[in-house]
Amino acid sequence: MALFSRSPVAPLEYSRTLWMRLWVGAVMVFLYAPLIVLMIFSFNDSKRNVVWRGFTLKYYDKALNNDALIEALVNSLTIAALATIFSLILGAVAAVMLWRFRFPFKGAVDGTISLPIIVPEICMGVAFLMFFAKGLHWPTDLVWPLNLGAITIAHITFCFPFVTMVVRSRLASFNREQEEAAKDLGAGEWQMFRDVLIPHMRPALVAGALLSFTLSLDDFVITYFTSGPETITFPVKVYSMLRFSVTPEVNAASTILIILTVVLTAIALKLQGVKAIAETH
Amino acid sequence: MAEQDWKANKRVFAAVSLPTLLWTVVFFVVPMAIVWFYSFGENAGLNEIHVSGTLDNYKRATEWLYLGIFGKSFAVAALVTLICLIVGFPVAMAITFASEKWRPWLLLGIMLPFWTNLLVRTYALMILLGQQGYANKGLGALWDGASWVKTLVGLQPLPTWEPVQLLFNNFAVVFGLVYVHLPFMVLPLYAALDRLDRSLIEASLDLGAGHFRTILRIVVPLAAPGIVAGVMITLIPALGAYLTPDLMGGTDSQMIANVIERQFKKANDWPFGSALSFILIYAMFILIALQSMRRKVPEID
Numbered sequence: 001m002a003l004f005s006r007s008p009v010a011p012l013e014y015s016r017t018l019w020m021r022l023w024v025g026a027v028m029v030f031l032y033a034p035l036i037v038l039m040i041f042s043f044n045d046s047k048r049n050v051v052w053r054g055f056t057l058k059y060y061d062k063a064l065n066n067d068a069l070i071e072a073l074v075n076s077l078t079i080a081a082l083a084t085i086f087s088l089i090l091g092a093v094a095a096v097m098l099w100r101f102r103f104p105f106k107g108a109v110d111g112t113i114s115l116p117i118i119v120p121e122i123c124m125g126v127a128f129l130m131f132f133a134k135g136l137h138w139p140t141d142l143v144w145p146l147n148l149g150a151i152t153i154a155h156i157t158f159c160f161p162f163v164t165m166v167v168r169s170r171l172a173s174f175n176r177e178q179e180e181a182a183k184d185l186g187a188g189e190w191q192m193f194r195d196v197l198i199p200h201m202r203p204a205l206v207a208g209a210l211l212s213f214t215l216s217l218d219d220f221v222i223t224y225f226t227s228g229p230e231t232i233t234f235p236v237k238v239y240s241m242l243r244f245s246v247t248p249e250v251n252a253a254s255t256i257l258i259i260l261t262v263v264l265t266a267i268a269l270k271l272q273g274v275k276a277i278a279e280t281h
Numbered sequence: 282m283a284e285q286d287w288k289a290n291k292r293v294f295a296a297v298s299l300p301t302l303l304w305t306v307v308f309f310v311v312p313m314a315i316v317w318f319y320s321f322g323e324n325a326g327l328n329e330i331h332v333s334g335t336l337d338n339y340k341r342a343t344e345w346l347y348l349g350i351f352g353k354s355f356a357v358a359a360l361v362t363l364i365c366l367i368v369g370f371p372v373a374m375a376i377t378f379a380s381e382k383w384r385p386w387l388l389l390g391i392m393l394p395f396w397t398n399l400l401v402r403t404y405a406l407m408i409l410l411g412q413q414g415y416a417n418k419g420l421g422a423l424w425d426g427a428s429w430v431k432t433l434v435g436l437q438p439l440p441t442w443e444p445v446q447l448l449f450n451n452f453a454v455v456f457g458l459v460y461v462h463l464p465f466m467v468l469p470l471y472a473a474l475d476r477l478d479r480s481l482i483e484a485s486l487d488l489g490a491g492h493f494r495t496i497l498r499i500v501v502p503l504a505a506p507g508i509v510a511g512v513m514i515t516l517i518p519a520l521g522a523y524l525t526p527d528l529m530g531g532t533d534s535q536m537i538a539n540v541i542e543r544q545f546k547k548a549n550d551w552p553f554g555s556a557l558s559f560i561l562i563y564a565m566f567i568l569i570a571l572q573s574m575r576r577k578v579p580e581i582d
Binding site for chain 1: 309400402558559
């Protein structure tokens with residue numbers, strides 16, 4: 001009976017046709033199957049990612065006791081947190097500048113700010129390598145967390161344009177009469193910014209923070225060039241593990257990172273709702 | 282109230298413009314300028330580079346070897362973009378026309394891999410495509426199935442299955458790049474399709490056009506700006522891809538980013554690497570200029 005009670009498929013309900021569902025299903029399998037296989041094999045009691053030999057947590061134990069790996073993870077999270085905070089400030093302020101003011105060379109300024117989005121990662125990595133090594137003679141033997149300075153600066157530079165982009169599109173829907181009303185009611189510039197503009201920008205700020213954090217945590221190429229021999233981040237560490245010895249430890253570490261991503265996404269969803277996050281992209 | 286002139290409120294303008302402008306100049310414009318200057322330099326000694334204004338680095342970049350690598354990078358990036366477009370378009374359509382309840386979750390399903398670490402995703406794909414990975418096992422099972430069917434109808438069975446090399450070749454690079462860049466294509470396509478006026482599609486269907494014809498003649502032209510945006514968003518990072526060709530490619534699947542990396546690490550020829558970097562950046566500019574030109578053409582008509 002259930003088969004007959006289903007409403008007929010309307011012409012525009014493309015997503016209810018069979019072949020569309022199969023296609024979307026296949027794409028989802030394509031996107032998720034490798035990740036799921038990786039996660040399952042992180043519990044596999046075998047040295048190789050081939051045959052299932054029983055459940056074990058020993059590679060998590062190994063990964064969590066691998067000091068270099070943990071140090072790399074802590075470094076990555078610290079850099080991502082710092083980069084997110086600075087990118088939010090710089091990005092939001094730049095968005096307000098571009099949205100509110102008319103000034104000479106505005107097109108050029110706008111273009112230059114968004115350039116880091118377009119310039120290939122490899123070119124930016126090379127630029128930071130030269131800038132810190134040849135231009136500044138940046139010391140590579142500082143104590144933690146100062147040794148993360150160069151990488152953090154690089155990350156802020158490629159993250160904040162994304163925040164600007166997201167915040168700017170949000171500001172486009174701001175009703176400027178609200179600003180005037182706030183001023184009429186006696187608010188100063190700062191108060192207006194804090195109590196009227198920031199609450200309006202909030203969804204974009206959450207999305208921008210999520211974007212910066214994940215972009216920073218994700219980055220391999222720019223970090224690989226910017227970091228000195230002493231400083232490693234999680235992706236750089238995983239890369240060297242992959243290059244030289246593939247062990248299930250990498251699976252365990254990767255699974256931890258995937259779970260971290262999912263948790264972060266869940267927090268952002270809790271804060272903002274799935275629609276708002278989806279629409280900012 | 283329109284945009285304010287900067288002179289009307291100089292204090293606030295300074296507060297919102299100086300931090301970003303200073304940051305961009307010091308940490309972006311200056312590093313890029315250093316690369317640009319070095320591209321006209323030459324190695325003098327082990328750690329010294331003399332910026333002499335020579336064009337030799339650019340001349341060397343036009344040798345057949347490097348032109349070939351540029352050509353190959355373009356071909357790979359274009360192929361990846363095309364595959365992403367073909368695979369991603371129906372997905373974007375499905376998301377657009379999904380019910381209110383499902384749409385955000387489908388979008389999230391596309392975006393979650395985009396947020397997952399690139400290196401982790403590449404590694405996951407490598408496990409799957411490995412010599413004894415599941416992709417090979419799946420193909421082997423299909424092969425055995427075909428062999429069984431052949432014996433069933435009385436033909437000679439196929440020879441036994443030999444695992445195929447799915448990793449460390451050009452196929453793996455294209456496959457890996459499609460895997461990584463698919464979300465980049467789907468999201469702008471969805472954004473464009475979502476803005477579409479649905480009554481136009483309904484009108485086309487009412488007037489007797491089939492679904493396929495409606496998509497080709499109505500949906501695609503109307504969504505053209507989104508398609509172009511998706512193509513650019515996929516093509517540009519694919520062209521500069523480093524990690525996928527490095528980890529999944531073989532010795533002959535080097536793309537331009539790998540060659541640049543080699544100049545800075547193993548070959549230690551920074552001026553030449555700088556020149557290659559700037560050629561890649563110029564290529565990006567040309568692509569973007571082409572896109573904006575294309576956008577202006579219909580307005581003239």
